[in-house]
Amino acid sequence: MADKAPFDEAGRWPLQGLKVLDMGQVYNGPYAGFLMAQAGADVIKIEPLEGEAIRARGSSGEVPLAHVMLNAGKRGIAINLKSDDGKALFLDLVDKADVLLENFAPGAMDRLGIGSDVLLKRNPRLIYGSSTGYGVWGEEKNNLAMDLTIQAYAGIMSTNGPADGPPLKAGLAVVDFLGGVHLYAALMTALYERSVTGKGRVVEVAMQETALTAQATSMTAMHLAGGAQPPRRGNNHPAGTSAPYNVYECTDGHVAIICVRDNHWQALARAMGRPEAATHPDFAESHARATNEARIDEMTEAWTRTLSKYEIARICKEQRVPAAPVRTLPEVAADQPLKTRRAMFDVDHRELGKVTVPGSPLRFHGSPEPEWVVNPLLGEHTGEILEEWLGVSGDIVDGLAAAGIVGVSE
Known part of the structure; x- marks a missing residue:
């Protein structure tokens, strides 16, 4: 098109x-x-x-x-x-x-x-x-x-x-x-x-x-919990099945990053200067990353805190990793x-x-x-x-x- x-x-x-x-x-x-x-x-x-x-x-x-x-x-x-x-x-x-x-x-x-x-x-x-x-x-x-x-x-x-x-x-x-x-x-x-x-x-x-x-993900979490009320999880994935899936602190605000597929994580790990994490058994596959969500978040935010939100978004875009800066409404209103x-x-x-x-x-x-x-x-x-x-x-x-x-x- x-x-x-x-x-x-x-x-x-x-x-x-x-x-x-x-x-x-x-x-x-x-x-x-x-x-x-x-x-x-x-x-x-x-x-x-x-x-x-x-x-x-x-x-x-x-x-x-x-x-x-x-x-x-x-x-x-x-x-x-x-x-x-x-x-x-x-x-x-x-x-x-x-x-x-x-x-x-x-x-x-x-x-x-x-x-x-x-x-x-x-x-x-x-x-x-x-x-x-x-x-x-x-x-x-x-x-x-x-x-x-x-x-x-x-x-x-x-x-x-x-x-x-x-x-x-x-x-x-x-x-x-x-x-x-x-x-x-x-x-x-x-x-x-x-x-x-x-x-x-x-x-x-x-x-x-x-x-x-519209609550499909939350209902999935309820199903995985055997019909029980799923816990509130802030900005993490509601069903706890994806990581990283969160909003991370930057030098000038915050950035949202999500790795749906393993290749997303591999690219992000390389971008963060942690190529060993791409193949580490605790992180290499999606279910392993979900199990180790807290460690993933800690690793990711250690990197994001060193850069601006737009710099992180640029790097992730180049690596084909889903990410976006958390923009303010004035930033959105000015978006050309x-x-x-x-x-x-x-x-x-x-x-x-x-x-x-x-x-x-x-x-x-x-x-x-x-x-x-x-x-x-x-x-x-x-x-x-x-x-x-x-x-x-x-x-x-x-x-x-x-x-x-x-x-x-x-």
Whole structure:
């Protein structure tokens, strides 16, 4: 494959022409909508008149950067769904939509009178996607769900952290984003089926369930322990089957090194100036290294402490040993290769000023070059969307706004 940008300004986006109603909030649902918007869909972010909850999390009244990131490329409309007229407008939008996604608690949409049964009856081609903590049916559906609590309940925290410390959460909102990715996948799967059958359907994702397969290594460790809880192992391999597999101190920070195969270890031993360790019976094969993990770590860190993290990474790259410097977020934000691939953008945001924001990780060869399109202000496109989708004139929109049925940006 040629080592050049695979963009074509004359190309099309995979989801071009698709109409999506995004009722997502915080991270989970909005990330699925973000991926669709970055693939070319017309994603309409629907918010209550006061805005979705995450808008209130910013400091000094400014919009949080997370909201800016996850709603880039969408258009925005604000509707009072607790009013009859607002609900009627919403239903008219649903009639025109291909996809609706939401991540409310189970039953929230039904209580508003706009649940999936109602919407699919009006629009049988609609793909309705729901992401909840524990599913829309089942014994645990009414459990309150946030990323932290699901990390705890799904077992992630039980295996995360140092051996002599308490359980720790993953630093990322990992389950929120796993939920968003799987919701996107479920919606795409259902859209393919609709292209064959012409019929829509409901798809759902339970955040807890997205965390299960992601724990494959920890579940392997449990199996090796005869079904018992595996110990927390810090940065070492969760199942204790690979060494070196750790983060090591350097002169200016830390570096991560892992030797999956024996040839990795042989190359690393030579690079460290310890060629005898490559063939020593205590280290030559993977199971022997795992048994002697502490000695491996001591030997490796004695070497890494003499060099900088980037020097170690360079040496390991030359020797084909998997390794990487532990970079700070400012280092990542300044990374030029990420910007070359349009994975990061430096933008002058209308509310936040100069910020660095990520793009979509999905690359569609033959589509136009990705660009970053600013997130909508609350109700910024209300009039535009109502006129474009429903033929509602500007004067009527002004009246609806004055009556508290829709919101428009100032």
